Amino acid sequence: MPKVSQVHRDARRRQIIEAAGDCFAREGFHRTTMQDIVRQSGLSPGAIYRYFASKDAIIEAMADERHTWEQSAIAAAQAQQGTERFLEMLAQPFFDALRDEGERRRRRLGLQLWAEALRNPRLLQIVREGVDEPRRLLAERIAAAQAQGDLPAHLAPDAVARVIIALFQGFILQQAWDEQIDIDAYVEAIGCIQFVDGDCGS
C-alpha cells in the first residue's frame, strides 16, 4: 500500500482516536492498554505507532480535537450581538451535547482530560485554552453590559465570567456521575440567575 492520500492518513488518525476514545471512556487512560486500542481499532500496534508517537500523543490529539470543536462553537457564538444572545449561543451546543445520550462518552473523556491535565503540561495547555478563551470573550461581554448598566459595575468581569463557566463545568461533573439529571430544570434555573447590586452576603 504505497503512497497513500492525505485523506486516507486523516481517516486512519480519526479511526485510532475514535477507537482510543471508546477505550478511554470505558476504562480510563491508564487502564486502557495499547493492546485494547489495537483490538478496538482493528489495526496492528505498528500501524498505530505510525500515526502516533505514543499513547500520550493519542490522548493529546483527542484533547486537540475537542478543543477544535469547542473553538468553532465559540466562534459561532461570537457572531451574536448582545450578552444574552451570546450566552445562549454558547450554551446551546454544550447543553445539546449533554442532552445527547450518545455523548456520555464525551463527558467521561472530558472529566478524565481535566484530571490528566494536572499531570501532562501539554494537556493542561490545551484544556486551559479551552477555558481561557471563552472566559476572555465572556469577560469582554460582561464589561460591555456593565457599561450599559445591565450588570452591577462593582463586580470583576473576569469573576463573573468564571461564575458562568463554573455553571457549565459543575453540571458536566454532576452529569458524569449521574446520567439521570434533569437538564431542562437546570437550564431553567441558571436562566433565572441575575447578578444584583448592593450588599450581597457570603
Add this chain to the structure above:
Amino acid sequence: MPKVSQVHRDARRRQIIEAAGDCFAREGFHRTTMQDIVRQSGLSPGAIYRYFASKDAIIEAMADERHTWEQSAIAAAQAQQGTERFLEMLAQPFFDALRDEGERRRRRLGLQLWAEALRNPRLLQIVREGVDEPRRLLAERIAAAQAQGDLPAHLAPDAVARVIIALFQGFILQQAWDEQIDIDAYVEAIGCIQFVDGDCGS
C-alpha cells in the same frame, strides 16, 4: 485482645493515607507506585498491605476521609437557621480550604477522585454521597425559601441546589488549573447572584 491497640492501627492507617495522598497529589493515582508510597511513608510494602488490601483500598480510604470531613462541615452548617446563613456556613470551610495555599494537595486529589470515580463504583458511591447529601439539604432549604416567597416558586429545588453546587465545583476545577485565581472576587460575584422570577432566557 489485639497485640496492637486500635489507636496504633489508626495512626498507621493515617500515616499511610497521608503518605499516599502526598504521592497521589504529586503524580496522580496511576503514576504513583506502591514503592513511592513505601518510600514516602517509611513503611515496608508488607506493612502497608497489612492495613490496606490493595492500592485501590488506599484511594477509597482517602476518599472516605474527605467525605467524613465534608460531612462534619455540612453538619455544622445544618445548625444554622435561614437559607442565607446555611449557605454561608457551607461555603466558608470550602472556600477557606481553597484559599489555603497548603490545600493545593487537597484540590488536586479531589479532581483525581472525581475522574477515578468513573471507573471505581465504590469510589463513585463515596463521591456521590459527598455531593448528594448537601444537595438534598440544600433542596430542602430552597423549598422552604420558596414557601416563604424568597425564591421563585416555579424552579425545581433540586435544580437550584445543583446550580449552587456547580458554583463550588466549577471553582475547584478552575483553581486546580490556575492557582492565581482571585477567590474574593469570585466569592463576591456568587454572593450577588439572585434567582429572579419571570420569563428567563436560555
Add this chain to the structure above:
Amino acid sequence: MPKVSQVHRDARRRQIIEAAGDCFAREGFHRTTMQDIVRQSGLSPGAIYRYFASKDAIIEAMADERHTWEQSAIAAAQAQQGTERFLEMLAQPFFDALRDEGERRRRRLGLQLWAEALRNPRLLQIVREGVDEPRRLLAERIAAAQAQGDLPAHLAPDAVARVIIALFQGFILQQAWDEQIDIDAYVEAIGCIQFVDGDCGS
C-alpha cells in the same frame, strides 16, 4: 534478459552497502534499523529487500567488499621479491588507511565485523579468509627467510606470521578506541623488531 542492467543492479547494491556502512559505523549493527538504512540510502524498504534478502545479507556483503579490497592489496604485495619488501607492500595500504582520518568508519566497521563473526558463521568464514590468506603467504615467506638464514630456524613460520598479523590487528583495535595514536611512532617501533635466535624468555 533483465529489465535492468547488471551495472544498474551493482550500483544499487553499492548504494545500499555504502549507506548501511555509514549507519553501522555510527550506531553498530544492532542499533541500526532498516529504517535507518532506508533514510540514509534514500531508497524504500521494498527496494532494499529486492537487492538483499535480509539485514544480515547486507552485513555479509559489506564484509565481502572489504575482503575483496584486502585480497587485491595482498595480490599487489605478492609481486614483490624479498620478505622485507613483501611486508612493506602489505603494510603500506593498511597503515595508509589507518592514517586516513576518513577511514575512521572503516576501522569501526572492522571491529564490529570481528565481533559479529562470532555469531554469524558466514561472516566468520569471510573474516577468517581475510586473515588466513595473508598468514599463509606470510608463513611461506618466513619459511623462505629461515631457509636463507635470515630468521631463527626453530620458530614455527605460522607462529611468526601470526605475530606479524597481531601487530596490525592490535593497532587497529587501539586506534578504534583512541583516534589520537601516533601512527608513525608505532610503525617505527614495529620496524625495529627482529626475531633473534637463542634462549628467549617468557
Add this chain to the structure above:
Amino acid sequence: MPKVSQVHRDARRRQIIEAAGDCFAREGFHRTTMQDIVRQSGLSPGAIYRYFASKDAIIEAMADERHTWEQSAIAAAQAQQGTERFLEMLAQPFFDALRDEGERRRRRLGLQLWAEALRNPRLLQIVREGVDEPRRLLAERIAAAQAQGDLPAHLAPDAVARVIIALFQGFILQQAWDEQIDIDAYVEAIGCIQFVDGDCGS
C-alpha cells in the same frame, strides 16, 4: 526474605553476571534477551532488575569484573624487578587464561566488549582503562630499559608499549576465531622478539 546479607546480595549479582555472561558468550549482547538471562539465571525479571538497572548495566558490571581481574594481574606483575620479569608476569595470567579451554567464554566476551565499547561510552572507559594502565606501566619500564641501554633510545616508549600490547590483543582475536591455535609456538615467537637499533624499514 527480609534484610539479606551483603554476601547474599553479592552472590546474587554474581549469579546474574555469570548467567548473562553465558548468554552473551553464546549469542552476543544484542541477540541475548532479558528472558534468556532470566532462564539461564533461574531468577525472575523483577529479581534481576533489583540488582541491575538495565541490560546495559549488566554488561558494564561484567566489564568491570574483568577490569578488576586484570588490575590484580597487573599489580602482581608490578612487584617484579626488571622489564623481562615484569613482562613475563604480565603475560603469564593472560596466556594461561587463553590456554584454558574453559576460557573460551572469556575470550568471546572480550571481543564483544571491545566492539560494544565503540557504542557505550561507559564501556569504552572501562575497556580503555584496562589497556591504558598496563601501557603506562610498560612505557615506564621501557624508558628505564632505554636508560640502561637495553633498548634503542630513539623509540617512543609508548609506541613500544603499544606494540607489546598489540601482540596480546592480536592473539586474543585470532584465537577467538580459531580455537586450535598453537599457543606455545606463538609465545615462543614473541619471546624471540628484540627491538634493534639502526635504520629499520617501514
Add this chain to the structure above:
DNA sequence: CATGAATGAGTGTTCATTCAT
C-alpha cells in the same frame, strides 16, 4: 520494478502483590 503502509512477534522494563524469614 518500486513503494511504503502494515504487520505482529518480540523487546526491555515495571510494579502490585506475596510470603519466607
Add this chain to the structure above:
DNA sequence: GATGAATGAACACTCATTCAT
C-alpha cells in the same frame, strides 16, 4: 507483627520483513 526480596503477568513500544498497489 514487620520485613523486603522475589514474583511474573503485563506494559508501552520496536523493527525486520511483507505485499497490495
